[in-house]
Amino acid sequence: MKIRNYWNLRDYGANIWENAGRPVRVAIVLVSIVLVGLLPFTGGSFLATPIASFDAVLVYPVGMFVLMSLGLNIVVGKSGMLDLGYVAFFAIGAYTMAILGTTTKLNTWEIMPIGIAFAMIAGVLLGIPTLRLRGDYLAIVTLGFGEIVRLVVLNSTWSKGPNGIANIPMPPHIGPLKFELENQRVFFWVVMAMILLTIWMIRRLSVRRPGRAWEAIRQDEDAAELMGVPTLKYKIWSFTLGAAVGGAAGVLYASKNLYIAPEMFTLNVSILILACVVFGGIGNIWGVVIGATVLGYLPDRIRFISDARLLVFGLVLVIVMNFRPDGLLPRKKREKAIVKREANA
Amino acid sequence: MAKIGKTLLKLDNVTMKFGGVTALNGVNLEVKEGEILALIGPNGAGKTTVFNVITGVYKQTSGIVDFDGTSLGNQKRFQVTALGVARTFQNIRLWGDMTALENVITATDVHKKSGVVGALFGLPRARREESENRERAMEILRFIGIDEYSDRLAKNLPYGVQRRLEIARALGTSPKLLLLDEPAAGFNPAEKVELAATIKKVRDAGYTVLLIEHDMSLIMGISDRVVVLDFGTKIADDIPSVVQNDPRVIEAYLGVPADAS
Amino acid sequence: MFAVLIDQFWSLTIAGIALGFIYVLVSLGYTMVYGVLRMINFANSEIFMWGTFGTIVTSRDIFGYTQTSAPATGPKLALVLLSQLLISMAVAGVTAIFVEYVAYRRLRAKGTNRLATLISAIGISIVLSELMRLLTDSRPVGSPRVLEKIILGEVWGANLRLDTIITIFAAALIYFLLERFVKLSRMGKAIRAVSMNEDAAKLMGVNLNRVITTTFLVGGLATGAAGFFYITVFEYTKFNIGFTMGMAAFTAAVLGGIGNIRGAFYGGLFLGLLEVYASAVLGTQWKAVTVFIVLVLVLLFKPNGLFGEAVQTTRA
Ligand SMILES: Nc1ncnc2c1ncn2[C@@H]1O[C@H](COP(=O)(O)OP(=O)(O)OP(=O)(O)O)[C@@H](O)[C@H]1O
Ligand SMILES: [Mg+2]
Numbered sequence: 016m017k018i019r020n021y022w023n024l025r026d027y028g029a030n031i032w033e034n035a036g037r038p039v040r041v042a043i044v045l046v047s048i049v050l051v052g053l054l055p056f057t058g059g060s061f062l063a064t065p066i067a068s069f070d071a072v073l074v075y076p077v078g079m080f081v082l083m084s085l086g087l088n089i090v091v092g093k094s095g096m097l098d099l100g101y102v103a104f105f106a107i108g109a110y111t112m113a114i115l116g117t118t119t120k121l122n123t124w125e126i127m128p129i130g131i132a133f134a135m136i137a138g139v140l141l142g143i144p145t146l147r148l149r150g151d152y153l154a155i156v157t158l159g160f161g162e163i164v165r166l167v168v169l170n171s172t173w174s175k176g177p178n179g180i181a182n183i184p185m186p187p188h189i190g191p192l193k194f195e196l197e198n199q200r201v202f203f204w205v206v207m208a209m210i211l212l213t214i215w216m217i218r219r220l221s222v223r224r225p226g227r228a229w230e231a232i233r234q235d236e237d238a239a240e241l242m243g244v245p246t247l248k249y250k251i252w253s254f255t256l257g258a259a260v261g262g263a264a265g266v267l268y269a270s271k272n273l274y275i276a277p278e279m280f281t282l283n284v285s286i287l288i289l290a291c292v293v294f295g296g297i298g299n300i301w302g303v304v305i306g307a308t309v310l311g312y313l314p315d316r317i318r319f320i321s322d323a324r325l326l327v328f329g330l331v332l333v334i335v336m337n338f339r340p341d342g343l344l345p346r347k348k349r350e351k352a353i354v355k356r357e358a359n360a
Numbered sequence: 361m362a363k364i365g366k367t368l369l370k371l372d373n374v375t376m377k378f379g380g381v382t383a384l385n386g387v388n389l390e391v392k393e394g395e396i397l398a399l400i401g402p403n404g405a406g407k408t409t410v411f412n413v414i415t416g417v418y419k420q421t422s423g424i425v426d427f428d429g430t431s432l433g434n435q436k437r438f439q440v441t442a443l444g445v446a447r448t449f450q451n452i453r454l455w456g457d458m459t460a461l462e463n464v465i466t467a468t469d470v471h472k473k474s475g476v477v478g479a480l481f482g483l484p485r486a487r488r489e490e491s492e493n494r495e496r497a498m499e500i501l502r503f504i505g506i507d508e509y510s511d512r513l514a515k516n517l518p519y520g521v522q523r524r525l526e527i528a529r530a531l532g533t534s535p536k537l538l539l540l541d542e543p544a545a546g547f548n549p550a551e552k553v554e555l556a557a558t559i560k561k562v563r564d565a566g567y568t569v570l571l572i573e574h575d576m577s578l579i580m581g582i583s584d585r586v587v588v589l590d591f592g593t594k595i596a597d598d599i600p601s602v603v604q605n606d607p608r609v610i611e612a613y614l615g616v617p618a619d620a621s
Numbered sequence: 622m623f624a625v626l627i628d629q630f631w632s633l634t635i636a637g638i639a640l641g642f643i644y645v646l647v648s649l650g651y652t653m654v655y656g657v658l659r660m661i662n663f664a665n666s667e668i669f670m671w672g673t674f675g676t677i678v679t680s681r682d683i684f685g686y687t688q689t690s691a692p693a694t695g696p697k698l699a700l701v702l703l704s705q706l707l708i709s710m711a712v713a714g715v716t717a718i719f720v721e722y723v724a725y726r727r728l729r730a731k732g733t734n735r736l737a738t739l740i741s742a743i744g745i746s747i748v749l750s751e752l753m754r755l756l757t758d759s760r761p762v763g764s765p766r767v768l769e770k771i772i773l774g775e776v777w778g779a780n781l782r783l784d785t786i787i788t789i790f791a792a793a794l795i796y797f798l799l800e801r802f803v804k805l806s807r808m809g810k811a812i813r814a815v816s817m818n819e820d821a822a823k824l825m826g827v828n829l830n831r832v833i834t835t836t837f838l839v840g841g842l843a844t845g846a847a848g849f850f851y852i853t854v855f856e857y858t859k860f861n862i863g864f865t866m867g868m869a870a871f872t873a874a875v876l877g878g879i880g881n882i883r884g885a886f887y888g889g890l891f892l893g894l895l896e897v898y899a900s901a902v903l904g905t906q907w908k909a910v911t912v913f914i915v916l917v918l919v920l921l922f923k924p925n926g927l928f929g930e931a932v933q934t935t936r937a
Binding site for chain 3: 150326328
Binding site for chain 1: 415417436437438441442446447449453454455456457458462465466467469470472474475476479480482486489490529530532533
């Protein structure tokens with residue numbers, strides 16, 4: 016127990032942050048963003064990945080995993096609902112991009128809001144009937160939903176069935192930044208921007224009414240309802256915002272991969288993302304970011320894991336839940352620091 | 361003393377059955393504006409069930425619950441709260457991982473209009489409501505006398521403070537009627553006296569109180585009227601001094617006919 | 622569209638009953654565990670999958686059958702089939718106990734939240750299926766034909782195949798025995814006591830851990846038996862067959878009122894028939910979709926099942 020205090024990076028980091036003034040904070044944020052943004056140039060270092068090129072790995076799985084984990088975290092971490100069909104929203108975004116991108120003149124950025132909207136609509140349509148259900152029922156229904164979306168795509172002609180859809184256009188260049196297959200650093204920057212936007216969204220909502228409602232629902236749903244929280248409404252919002260992030264990730268993924276097929280959207284994706292959320296620390300943004308980065312990157316770096324990736328992720332779920340149910344960086348509110356600050360004041 | 365006004369809550373012949381168990385059997389009950397009404401009875405008499413029926417946790421098997429002119433029968437639970445009924449729980453059910461202040465703010469949200477969109481884009485109304493809620497919640501903590509704990513996580517608070525926070529949280533919803541389910545459970549005599557004063561203060565601030573309590577002296581000291589339940593049936597409904605001497609009440613509590621002693 | 626359904630109504634019905642009995646046994650795995658823990662055993666689908674492999678390993682590796690060897694006859698046939706059944710049950714039973722021990726027990730002792738337990742259970746089911754995927758190189762595995770699929774006779778134009786008939790009767794027998802066990806044995810009574818009221822049962826001196834382990838075991842045995850019948854009828858398995866089976870059997874359990882043993886029986890048969898009829902009309906590729914829609918509809922409109930009685934879930 017003692018040891019943990021020394022290694023409590025979360026508190027250590029938070030202390031620095033809390034004691035810093037506004038300009039220092041802005042500087043910390045900007046420097047961190049620039050440093051992360053420079054990552055694609057470090058491909059030649061010890062970070063290099065043996066099979067896929069490093070900048071590609073940074074986009075998928077790492078960046079995409081972080082993005083989707085943040086989205087799923089709104090549902091699982093913030094409001095405590097286990098969604099095992101998250102891949103469905105990813106698939107809906109990807110197929111929106113693929114179909115509109117190959118049959119219309121719309122480009123990736125124009126399709127993005129459409130893909131997000133479709134994912135959100137699917138979220139609402141699935142949410143309204145199922146979010147009344149208790150935890151484990153919800154888990155199994157979402158599990159089924161994820162699989163159903165895949166089966167529908169697999170067995171329909173508009174989606175070209177098992178053949179998938181090829182020749183999906185890349186995003187058009189943004190000013191001087193061109194998207195290229197051989198060098199995916201611009202994709203990485205776009206994913207980064209999306210991640211930052213998602214973090215901004217979550218942080219904003221967390222400290223205001225929606226965040227409180229989710230927190231109350233997660234901790235004691237009956238009490239929340241009896242204290243006047245419209246629980247179904249906020250659960251649907253949580254689900255839908257999660258879906259929006261998943262849909263956005265899907266659009267970008269299709270436009271980066273140029274080809275998608277139903278087998279990319281299996282239950283496994285949902286489980287991988289869930290493992291990322293759980294590993295780093297359910298409900299804690301930085302925990303999720305770090306967890307998803309580690310779990311996204313390691314299997315590509317260490318070759319023997321990449322075959323058994325899912326096995327490892329399954330083990331992560333069991334082990335983390337049993338021994339550190341709050342993940343590596345738990346969400347715990349840092350009450351002590353607050354009290355101490357008061358004592359000093 | 362506050363003036364007692366018109367009928368605020370009315371239970372008309374309410375029956376609640378759980379399978380074979382009849383928890384409430386044709387209960388009639390009126391709560392008048394401005395009063396402190398105590399609901400007493402032996403363990404398992406159906407007191408908590410009365411709260412559960414009023415707040416929509418259970419739907420009564422038959423009978424009508426009318427609050428301030430609205431039938432509560434088909435309201436969702438959060439709508440009942442929005443209409444002006446708030447409760448505490450016999451077994452404390454705070455949101456442990458939130459601070460005391462956040463617990464109360466969450467309750468104050470019930471009457472606010474702004475939601476996800478407002479919060480996300482920082483619309484003026486959402487900002488205004490956020491700061492109003494925060495102030496109001498802080499005021500309530502001060503009113504109940506636990507403001508020094510505002511930044512502490514609810515689960516780490518001392519037991520007595522948790523019980524008080526339950527009351528503060530219920531007040532956060534700005535109720536017309538406050539339902540307190542054994543708020544003094546586990547308190548020592550000194551704490552009970554203090555709590556009685558708090559409940560009086562709450563009533564004098566304009567809230568109507570329906571109180572479940574086992575401690576007779578506490579009840580005698582503060583309530584305007586006492587209703588006694590036994591095995592789901594109302595057996596007395598009068599001012600404290602009369603109820604205290606009612607043979608049926610004594611029998612219900614002691615389990616023996618009053619004249620046998 | 623409905624021509625197939627009408628033409629082959631009786632043979633579909635027989636196939637549906639056989640499939641239904643397989644569902645009955647797997648949904649027992651869900652229903653029993655749910656009864657005592659009020660939790661879905663997410664790994665039950667993988668317990669089933671391991672059972673199917675137990676069946677195939679028995680005939681292939683213990684008795685040396687290959688895809689080309691002649692089916693068995695006489696006492697040898699009985700011996701092989703019985704060994705397959707028992708080993709499949711044993712494999713599944715052991716897997717079930719393993720699941721309880723690794724994924725549930727520790728969290729139950731700590732009394733942590735349900736979310737953690739759910740995620741832990743999902744983790745273990747991923748581990749079970751991935752292990753099998755790696756062991757089998759993601760390939761489907763065919764079963765040698767031990768039991769010749771003799772046509773015994775014909776009723777209303779439908780063939781009565783030996784494997785189907787055996788499945789129906791043997792599965793019904795196993796269901797019956799398990800139901801008796803839960804009804805009459807001491808342990809069975811303890812299981813029922815715990816499902817009705819855990820605290821009261823504890824007060825009455827029931828050893829909770831033992832009851833829960835036994836419940837997983839019994840559920841696993843039923844699920845393992847289902848694995849054997851599944852192989853006897855379909856002669857094929859793969860690391861990922863658990864998913865569809867699990868979804869269907871869970872739906873069956875919910876249909877019958879989850880936690881209720883008799884309910885698993887009705888739910889399983891109902892779903893087996895429904896699935897076979899629906900496939901005849903819509904095509905087999907929509908089988909899973911049909912099951913899912915049934916599940917959602919039941920959860921929404923009859924959450925206590927078609928055959929169960931209503932219970933109120935929240936307490937305040
Ligand atoms: N959800 C339920 N299901 C079945 N029976 C219930 C339920 N809720 C309450 N009961 C029964 O109804 C009766 C009244 O219970 P209730 O909790 O209202 O009593 P109470 O007067 O609050 O008792 P106490 O003083 O112990 O809190 C009891 O017999 C109880 O077992
Ligand atoms: Mg009570």
